[in-house]
Amino acid sequence: MTNFLKLYRNNLTKAVLGLTLFLIPVISFSQDTSSIIQEIAHAANVPAIQLNYQKDGVNRLYNIGFKNSETKTKIDRNTIFQAASLTKVIATYTFLRLMDQGLIELDKPLYSYYTYDRLAHNPNKDKITARHVLTHQTGLLNWEGDVPSEEWRKTALTSQFEAGTDYMYSGEGFYFLQETMEHITGKTFQQLVEEEVLLPFKMKNSAIVWQEGMEQNAAFGHYESISPRKLGMYRKSNAAYTLYTTAADYSQFIKKYIFEGFGLKKKTHELALKRISEAKKSDGISVDDKHVPCALGMRMQINEIGTSYWHTGSNPGFRCFFLAYPDSKEIVVAFTNSDSGFATIPHILALFLNNNQTFWMYKWRLGELD
Template structure:
């Protein structure tokens, strides 16, 4: 007589083995595809985090510097480039909630920024305009971050508040304003308002030498490494060193929970606040990527997501997050040629039955 209980148990164990094998195969296939993407695009090293709810998967591939065996790991520090601006915006809102600064009060009424002393119309610039890139200031005016750049007077390309132009100069103006009001360095503000409260142990807003042992080198292209980038002066627009895992934690706590913010402030920073423009004239695709006060938005078939890209010399990176599904994807790549991988990575790790305007709008470029 057949022992039904034993047979059932045996078949059940076989089923568990098959299901486990399928899961392992899926995990391997994503890692294999990421390696293929890295090879297709020519990326020396990359670090990617995908999270849904409380579960996170970190993928690493390649090396910190081409032609070495020094592998990227989950704690390797990458330059976050313009993803720094999102951290700077959150720092601003933390101080807004404390009554330190207002969103729509002209910044020059707080601080006489010497680079705008003789710039007619600059007295209209507010924090809201900085956060939505409507100051009229160029991205950079001069050889940032040299002393000559810091001494270069700023010009306006249009009346503040009347048009869109992506601007790192605006964020640096806001940084110095906050430093003047609080009598603290921007480094101290970010550490006190962001890094420490959120427990971001693998993030620094400026270079220090303890990072050197596990820092990624930037590259011109696959086989052409740059010098190790060491930003000694904090800049709200681009000097964050971090990991994909740490940055994902930041995004989830801020965008999903409004950590450390009043509920009304959390709602405010996620609202559609201004329109973006691909070029001088309005483009039909601009409507898909308006500005929130903390980042860009993506409006497509799946609803609303928030995103930002970053481009420092030798680095390309991005994040995109979906509040409705509690999904976040963060990717860091250590080459100037990394952006063609952006859409491929989103298609692999997210629902690919959607238009990724975060990439398609300007092929990943924001500035």
């Protein structure tokens, strides 16, 4: 959700190196999978990992660790985690549903639908389209201001480049798209997500905003030191980061959306999985960028064994990811409740997937997207 301190990446690199050395003697065929996941979590200072590995529609669900490192209450399959930027994939599907209904177009400027006040004095306001939002080519920063404060909502948006000419990861773009969808439908984003995603996908343990009663089985976020943060309760929806869900629910969504094209026209589903534009690791062009191009609202991983789809999420105290392979019908979805959670990614992937491949979704920027 937030622009995290760049120092975190240096700390994460050190953590990964230490974790790798720690795990060399730990991961072996003599151990059961749950024990290995527990060791991975412990080595990365992660109180809990909720993980689902799905192959051909069959789930293997793991619930390891604690909701809160101080109370030591164990998580279970219904424990709700913050999905952070995995929310963007839900928002993308919601947009595609509205596009299929003829309510909004991919390449028509969003400002022509909705005069977003924060762009009133932006010279590029008439150039930003949904395609630009979903591939992070709007030119808008990730966030301008202290999200989700009232002051943030009043902050004018500035452009770093003309829409469609470069890449910059942007939550602000997704929020612009959210308010546009709300305007053209007359519905709140919460209503749209519930009607277009949560109900039809039968995601019974998911919500786009905090609901009363969720505190009974919600994971607390944690600092890298494993001390718990306050329980995060987002009362207003944001298409970039406010989804609460479980590994089982999110796997169901990924399976039906990516593998089956559930609820979409065939040509729309095909469009959603196409290579649309290129990502950039930094200001310059990296040879690694070609392995993680942008599809609509998510990333592709192109490596030795083919094409897969992925996204990661970072909210304060939470790190999560999914990686899905249409050809082998495999999905890995993992939620962690720690700022150091991305250090678990390469070891989780190696544990469940064909390890004779390069996991560019991690190698590219160690899990970070911004």
